[in-house]
Amino acid sequence: MAPGGSAIGGQPEWRDDAEYPTCPVCRKLMPCIAQIALGDPWGDDLDGWFTFFLHTECSLAAMVCQG
Numbered sequence: 001m002a003p004g005g006s007a008i009g010g011q012p013e014w015r016d017d018a019e020y021p022t023c024p025v026c027r028k029l030m031p032c033i034a035q036i037a038l039g040d041p042w043g044d045d046l047d048g049w050f051t052f053f054l055h056t057e058c059s060l061a062a063m064v065c066q067g
């Protein structure tokens, strides 16, 4: 994952404290699958991220927005 950019896989970046959602079915932490940077894609301003999680065992997805 490029610093400050969007990416599939890898370790997410966090503006605030890390927020890994807990699966509501089995209570395990949900793994991150992708992160989309918010802001002007051609500029240097970064307003935050949408971070997406997928727990395949329970077929549940989640999203966290920081920014």
Ligand SMILES: [Zn+2]
Residues within 6 Å of the ligand: 023, 024, 025, 026, 027, 028, 055, 057, 058
């Ligand atoms: Zn689960």
